[in-house]
Every structure is written in structure tokens, then in C-alpha cells.
Amino acid sequence: MQEGKSYRGEFCNKAKDGSLYWVDTMIVPFVDEEGNVYQYMSINRDITRKKEALEQLRASEERYKSIIAVSNTGAWEYDLDTNRVWYSAQYFAMLGLDIPDGVWEDTEGMSWVDRLHPDDRERATKIFDKFLMEGSTKLYESFFRMLHQNGDWVWIWSRARRLHDKHGNLTNITLGTHTDISERIKAEEKIKESEQMIRKITSQVPGNTYMFQIEESGKPNILFLNRGTEEFNYTADLEEISRDAEKVLEVLHDDDKILFNEKMKEAYQSPALMSFQYRIIVNNLIRWRWMQAIPEKNKSGQVVWYGATRDITALVDYIASVEQILFDISHVMRRPVSSMLGLTTLISEGDLEHEEMLHLAHQLHPVAKEMDKFMTELNQVYEQKRQINSLNIDFSSLVDKRNSLFRPSE
Secondary structure (H helix, E strand, C coil): CCCCCCEEEEEEEECCCCCEEEEEEEEEEEECCCCCEEEEEEEEEECHHHHHHHHHHHHHHHHHHHHHHHCCEEEEEEECCCCEEEECHHHHHCCCCCCCCEECCCCCCCCCCCCECHHHHHHHHHHHHHHHHHCCCCCEEEEEEEECCCCCEEEEEEEEEEEECCCCCEEEEEEEEEEECHHHHHHHHHHHHHHHHHHHHHCCCCCEEEEEEECCCCCEEEEEEECCCCCCCCCCCHHHHHHCCHHHHCCECHHHHHHHHHHHHHHHHCCCCEEEEEEEEECCEEEEEEEEEEEEECCCCCEEEEEEEEECHHHHHHHHHHHHHHHHHHHCCHHHHHHHHHHHHHHHHCCCCHHHHHHHHHHHHHHHHHHHHHHHHHHHHHHHHHHHCCCCCCHHHCHHHHHHHHCCCC
16 A cells, blocks of 8 residues: 555454454555655445355355265256356265365266266266256256266265245256265165065965055055965956055955955954955956965054965865765765664564564665665765865864855855
């Protein structure tokens, strides 16, 4: 200023009450004819609010950077007008690059597009371009792989929104984040591998295997399902059933739909071992199935059911045939047995002559032949049923429970 030059600067002053305030000062020197400064004029403007606002902004930026650093999330900002991008240091760090915050020029090998996996490049760029062109206020979201400095592929979860100006109008500034989800993807792949292994194993068992939850209405929500090796089964494919559990119920016999729903409601209200039988109709044939499942609470406290269903038509037919045999024995043989009882009573209690004994023996003989014929036919029928029955069941342990298979639905 002594040389006659103006000076401008910002000063923090103390007021009479002791409070601090900021001023933007312009000092202009006045020079005489000989070039000597003889007077100064100072123009002061109070910028306290501006300084406070800048300090708040700086603090907000520090908090934002701290949040980004702690969350291991990379931030980016794209200006569609200038086609320039700002990236945070964490953005670079997850790609193995030691680069500070700043503008990343799209030089060769540095563009995010250049670092995309070849299989993801076209899809990822289309999703981002569509987001920009639509001018939507919705959240942009995309998943893709980017090349790490060490040559590995890093799975990225990218999200962003278009910013608004102070009037609420949509701007061409997009603010977004990148999150490294490689570990999550690896975990999901392991789960898929385990699920595929379980599917391979359960696909070789005769029955259907299930994992499902039950709504209060009784509707099951299927979480896992495999068909098994049975010939007679539901007709919908696994993907359809996974999307809509009602598909697996379409084959239920009309008379058993209410029973099925009531059993599911009971299981929802008081989880316990589930076991019941029902009918399905496949290829115009009625087939019996037996469902059993056990409940278990997951980490969220929700009840998940693990169970299986099995075609028991052969068992039902077997029990029905045995019941028919028992009926035949009790009804068809009643007459010849009664005849034999009457004749043998006369023989044992009557004082009969030789001719009378011979006459009764002649009458007893055809009755015995009739019984022998019936028993031979009965044995043949039983043997055929036994050979047809693929379950090879020991009927003696089930005879007391057979009625449960034929109990009508209420």
C-alpha cells in the first residue's frame, strides 16, 4: 500500500461485546503528485454469515468424507454438461489405486467403462445411459464387475440420484456411490453351490422335499422345492412354483383342498409336527400323498418348515385290498362255516347210525371243497396284491392305523 497499490483481505475482528465477526476489507491508498501516499480509504463488508456458512459446509464435507471412509464406500459425482467426474479416494482404493480425491480424466485405461468386465460392459453402460437420458428422479442402481489393479475382478454395487437445484428443478449433476460387494457375491455363490448340491441329492429321493413358510391365511410360501424321482407329481415346473406356491396346489383333489388349508392354518397357529394325507389328480388319475414336516425358527424368529411328501397310493391300495380280504373272509365264508358248524354239531352231539354219519359226511364234503376253493382263490389274489405292492410293507404294524388314511375331510 505504501507503493500505492490497493490491498484486499479478510479479517476477524472483535466487537465491543467481545464477539468475533468477519469483514472483507478493501484498502485503497491516495497518492499525491510526487507519488507519495498521503491517505488511505478502507471499505469493509461484513462476511460473518458467509464465513459461518462456509465453515458449516467444510464441517459437512468432513463428516461426509468420514462416513464414506468408515463405510468403505467410494463416492463419485458426474456432471453431464462438462462430462467430467469427481471420485473419492475410497473409490480408487477399492480398485487398488492410490489416488487422492479429485477429477479422474477419462484417459486410456482409467475410464470406469474401460475397467468393466467384458460380459458386463454393454449391460452396465446401457443402464447408466438410460438413467441419464430419462431424467428420472428415481434411484439408479446397477451391479457389475470392475478390474482391480492386481488383475482380479471386483463386484460393484453402484447407486446414484440426480441432484436438484434450490428451486427443486432437476440438474445434470449426478451423485453416486460404489460399494464393493465381492465378499457378498462369493457367499451367495457358495450358498448357490450348496443349494445345487442339495437339489442333486434330493432329486434322487422318491418324494418331494420342501422348505416353506406359512401365512396366517394358510397359504404356504415355498422357499425350496425339489421334485424327486416319482412319476406322479405336480405338473408345474420348479420356477413357476417358486414364484407362486398356488401352482403346487392346483393338482389337489377338490374334496381335500379345505383339509389341506386347515392343516396349514393349524400349523401356523401352533407349530408342531405336521402329518396328514391328501389326494391329488394327475393325468386324470387320483393319487394319495402323505405330507410330513417339522418347524424351526430362523434367526429372525420366523417359523420355517422342513418336510417332504411321498406318493402312498400303493400303500392305500394295499390297505384297501387287505380290508377287502378281511371283508370277504368275514362275509363270504360265513355261510360255509355256519354249515360246517351245524353238521359237525350233529355229528358230535347226535347218536347217529352209520348210514346217518355217512349221509352227513357226504353233505360236509362239498362244503369243505367250497371253502378250499375260496381260500385258494383268496391266496392267489393276495399274492398278486403283494407282488404289485412296490412298498413291500409289513402290514401288521399298520393295521391299527389304516382308518386314518380314509377319514373323510370335515
